[in-house]
Amino acid sequence: MQQTKTLKELAEYLGGTVRGDEACRVNGLAPLEAAGSDKVTFLANPKYASKVADTGAGAVLMAPGSESYGRNVIEVANPYLAFAKLLRLFYVQPHSPRGVMPEACIGIGVTLGEDVSIYPGVIIGDNVTLGDRCVIHPGAIIYAGVTIGDDTTIHANAVIRERCRVGNRCVIQPGAVIGSDGFGYAPDGNTYYPIPQIGIVVLEDDVEIGANTCIDRAALEATLIRRGTKLDNLVQIAHNCQIGEDCMIVSQVGISGSTRIGNHVTLAGQVGVAGHLSIGDNVIVGAQSGVPGSLPANAGYSGTPAIPHKNWLKSMAVVANLPDLRKTVATLEKRIAGLEALLQSK
């Protein structure tokens, strides 16, 4: 699938500008150190600018005005983003539609868009609607009444339970579960009565869900993940949560029921968030933190219980030296006792 492109073509594709030989042809990407003359490389971090002098690359993606060291340059506002776009251009084959393959199993009243691919072992329940160009990989299970938008990819053995709604351009990694029953029980003396979870899950457009991640359906209405938010692997989203737009929820995070997360929030790996909280826009929570209460917007937090990140760093520095602090206090006690004795004797 190797194709070659001129730097002029790439600059047009990226909305950038060539400095150097526009007609130079390249066929892929490589790191600064390893790139040959048929490859494009990129400089995202100005710290490594001097490596540009030594690269053998046919061209370097750089921010406007960077020193070119005599190399061909494609100037772009965001070289890392341009690199990602060229990765897709050179290495990702567009998926050719396969249609409904014979070993798939399609229910009654199913509406399929154009150019879908439904692989063997896929089971689609009754009254499901699938948009154009959806790709449903082997073993994925779509329960009855689910709606899925255009250009969405669902990987192998993922499960989407009844009536949930998935937007356009979503990607769901293998084994993810969308719409499992929320963990809700009414105490009934010593035992527990399961509260029917009759709501759904809604994933808006451009949401991506990691492998074996679980999103529980709401008790009554909808657990909601808004446009552009990305969830990593093994994340737990409990029933009735609402996650805002363009959030990054890193692996093994758990969010308890009915919590609302703002836009552009980052929860680092293994963070736990209690239920019924409100987390403001642009909040960043450090890895493994435990969040027991709501967090105001536009700040970073860490620790269990989570406190402002800077305070946490200071507290942790003391924690590591607590035995010394205790010794210091014990010494002070003795010195004070000595002083007291001395004064009493005078």
Added chain:
Amino acid sequence: MQQTKTLKELAEYLGGTVRGDEACRVNGLAPLEAAGSDKVTFLANPKYASKVADTGAGAVLMAPGSESYGRNVIEVANPYLAFAKLLRLFYVQPHSPRGVMPEACIGIGVTLGEDVSIYPGVIIGDNVTLGDRCVIHPGAIIYAGVTIGDDTTIHANAVIRERCRVGNRCVIQPGAVIGSDGFGYAPDGNTYYPIPQIGIVVLEDDVEIGANTCIDRAALEATLIRRGTKLDNLVQIAHNCQIGEDCMIVSQVGISGSTRIGNHVTLAGQVGVAGHLSIGDNVIVGAQSGVPGSLPANAGYSGTPAIPHKNWLKSMAVVANLPDLRKTVATLEKRIAGLEALLQSK
């Protein structure tokens, strides 16, 4: 599927008493604020009692003796439980048995109860026994020799490995794994020899297992989850554990091998419990806690390592202010040095 019921019928169903118009007809449930005259609502928290005055609901589920503000009331001992039961009555359609659907695959010597539903893509190994009215959703895999009781539901792509036993009225969410090999290896010089895990997993009646939760089979005998216990999503239960009755094990909890948990224990989200411990009845462990040793019954614990919850709260308050404490100690050191110098000079 909308049906209407009189308040008299509902009171009989719930074992409660009507105050007001027994003949009033309703067709569903709604929150206090939103309920119209054809809906039932409920008051679980006496804090919101005054809202009853303003509700438009046809009836309110309330504890005996509550102020009715002139509304129709169904008096029940536990209004929240009654609400859950009516949710089921009004909104959950009884599952109509589908039989063994043609795209399912059934092994040799399989015993099926009456009115089962076995969906496409289900694979059932040899010598499996399934009780009456079981529902096995698409893509669920049941290995050879498994026994499953009556009225149990197994969701899509769940896996139950060889010889495990599942009780009556259990619910297993999508992607859960019952009976994976325990993590047991004998050191053999630099490398590890896998110890065969020849035991099983036993889930007693009314156990519910969350999505993508894993329960390892025992090395020799049985990993055991007793009657009525509920596990949330992404929980890890290691080999040889025994979990008591009516426990609540919240999402992302991990319990190491051979630990025994009593009855009515709650482990909040992301708790970790070490191996070979004993956790007493009615213990509550706070979210993200790490439990390195056995815990006496009838108490709450938090922190890593877990200590009594009240002590942990006090310690955490100090941790957040440790930098101040360190400064205070440094100031005291200076003041003492000053006093010592003063006294020496006298």
Added chain:
Amino acid sequence: MQQTKTLKELAEYLGGTVRGDEACRVNGLAPLEAAGSDKVTFLANPKYASKVADTGAGAVLMAPGSESYGRNVIEVANPYLAFAKLLRLFYVQPHSPRGVMPEACIGIGVTLGEDVSIYPGVIIGDNVTLGDRCVIHPGAIIYAGVTIGDDTTIHANAVIRERCRVGNRCVIQPGAVIGSDGFGYAPDGNTYYPIPQIGIVVLEDDVEIGANTCIDRAALEATLIRRGTKLDNLVQIAHNCQIGEDCMIVSQVGISGSTRIGNHVTLAGQVGVAGHLSIGDNVIVGAQSGVPGSLPANAGYSGTPAIPHKNWLKSMAVVANLPDLRKTVATLEKRIAGLEALLQSK
């Protein structure tokens, strides 16, 4: 499947020596307390040596030179390892090859070794290569271009994505996902552009992967798990990680992108490791620890942030008593103020 063996046969199988009746016949294993004369038992922990006197076992696996108390003994260097090997001998039936069962679905250009077993509901993509004696359980999905070595077992509903490579004698538990897309996005103003993850995952020989564990494919090259390493359930390995040989990665551990782990490393349950770090050989990290920086070899660490294990133990002892320490400091403050006032008045 019960078979009997003489002690002589077992000693030869284990590379050990019989003291006592070589012709004694046994048919299985049992604990010291429960073993009858047709069973072998073992003494791994010298603490329990005196129990040997009371066992009814036909023979005891013991280290050379141990007191036999008149029992038949099979002397072996590592009794626990010998016990594991006899468990396999007596209780694990060799898998009889089933071939490709009719309800499996095999792509184009697939190469199958000898004596494979491919169960119903397995979907194998185009151009997959499978070694001899592989067992692929129901519902496992192997994407196109995957290579799998000899004697590897893949359990139900596991997923191996395109082009990944799995070695010989690997075991992959149910629901595990190998080769999901790494969590890589290039910021694009307010939103995120997904960076194509065009690399793969490589599992070397004798690697074992737990249930519902996720290993992300590399962005460009390979996420690598070296020979003999064992991963427990619900572990997360992010893209571009390299894990050394013979590591033990316990349940619910998460390792962030591009981190390199040495050989013989143990990460206990729920540990989190940040990205782009280097963890030295023979490191042990305690349960629930958070590792924010690289760790030198041959040492134990605990805590969040992780510090040397001994220091952590000391700090935690103080944390539990922090309220007392704060009180002590408050008392000292008063005593100093008293002394200062006294001196001023003199």
